[in-house]
Amino acid sequence: MSEIQREILSVGDLNRAIASSLEERFDTVWVSGEISNFKAYDSGHWYFSLKDEEGQIRCVMFRGRNGQVGFMPQSGDLVEVAANLGFYVPRGDIQLTVQSMRRAGMGGLYEAFLKLKAKLANEGVFDAENKQSIPTHPRSIGIITSPQAAALKDVLSTLARRAPHIPIVIYPTLVQGPDAPAGIISALKAAEKENAVDVILLVRGGGSIEDLWAFNDEQLAYAIAASPIPIVSGVGHETDVTIADFVADLRAPTPTGAAELAAPRRDQLLQELDAIMQALLQRVNQRVEREAQTLDQLALRLSHALPNPDRMREQIQGWQKRLNQAWLVRMENWKRDQGHFQSQLEMLNPQRTLERGYAVILSKNKAELQAVRKPSELQVKNIYQVQLAEGQVEVQFSEVNQLESK
Known part of the structure; x- marks a missing residue:
């Protein structure tokens, strides 16, 4: 083929062909490496490179995806x-469009997290109908956390600001490490008791997935689900998600958020009580005014319709006379009925x-007479008793002959 007949591609056409070929050749891949040249733009998109000792590649992670990462990456x-x-056509660079990101070495923990989450979901532990409502006006609030945790100070500060009148009970426990799940379960049992x-x-407070792993414990999940006391989970930052968040009756984005959800502002x-008082006073005043108007109307009607004592006395005398007549008629009927019943009883004697x-x-x-x-x-030879009009006798038959009925 001569050079005149050979197709000549533009740079853009060549880059698009390369991009199409790469997209057809590779599906989603997992790549590990060290972040370098990390930049977070105002648009919310992240641009960085992944590198190791043998090479590097450009990466982009768009805002809709990086909001689910759970931490802010840094170079290194x-x-x-x-x-x-x-393949980024305008610049002619090969790049990775990142869909998800996790810290290196977290793969096993994340897989365990997803496996337990799926198991508990199938068992219905996360179902909404199993969750309790959070009281709008709690008489007291319990806090399960480490006494040394910064989260405790934030929660106490928020509760003191919003609802200083509500008593606080702290149930101290470890919240990190292998002994933390058992400690949290013991604190829950103590609160229930x-x-x-x-x-x-x-x-x-927030931390890596390893730091928060105690809240992904299976036995702790069952203990939270079985708690008769409503539980608000406030573990980590807003992007941190644990199994405890799914099981709890209400999930807060932060410990401070948990305090805000549990305690009403004083x-x-x-203000609400004042509004209710004003509404009640208004209703009472309206009722008093309405009843006063009704009383005036009744007083007016009474002044125009005073009873006539003479006429009322005549009515009473007439009612008394009718009552006496009715009573006499009723007594005659009773006497007549009594005589009739007595004669019937006498006939049946x-x-x-x-x-x-x-x-x-x-x-x-x-032993009974029949x-x-x-x-x-x-x-x-049997002895029989014969009852007569004026007494009774005992008889014994020596012979009984039955006669034919006529």
Whole structure:
């Protein structure tokens, strides 16, 4: 092919071809290295290079992605990044477009964090229906943290400013190191046993993932979920996320934020109480005025409709006469009914039947007297009692012959 027939590419076309080829060749890659020439622009984007002893490569991490990093990188930091390999056409440079970043050596911890998070999520530990509401006006507030932690000073300062009237109970414990999870669980149990606080603040200052790892403990997660006292988690900075944050009834971005969420502002409460008092006074005044107007109307009606004593006396006499008449009629009806019932009872009296010449034969059956109703119930040599109109006798039959009924 002659030089005239060969296609001649512009620099931009060549760079775009290289960029397309690289994007097709490489998927997302993990790269580790040391940060150099780090710059954070006002736009929120980060530009830096990753280098090691054998080379370096330019990197860019856009604002939408770097907001999830959780720390501010600096030149000299060793990091691991997940990135797409690309080619910056205007400058002709190969660069990494970083999607996520973590400190070097954090991969194992992060994987353990994700694994535990998925497990607890599947068990429903994070479900919203399991979370308790935070009391708006707690009678007392508990704090679980290290007595030497700077976070404790911030929390106490915030509570003293916002709600100095609320008592504070501190449950000291380690918040870093292998013994910290057991210590935090013991503090939770102590708070539950005392039952002296209405809400618990679980707080600690910021740090690396290793520093905050105690709050990613599985047993601690179960203890927080089982706590009968509502828990507000304020661990680390706003970008720090732990398992305790997911399990807690409410997550605050910082320890100070946890104090603000748990304690109402005293001056705001006073303003609300003053507003309620003014509203009540207004309602009371309105009610008094309305009732006073009603009383005036009733007094006016009463002055125009005074009762007539003579007429009321006549009405009373008429009612008394009607009452007496009604009572007499009722008594006559009762007497008549009583006579009727008495005559019916007299007709049903069995003594009257005996007086007409009849008798009742009674047999002893299991120590009880029962009337004989059939000829077959009469047995020879058995003793029977015969009830007559004027007394009773005992008889014994020597012979019983049953007659045919006519």
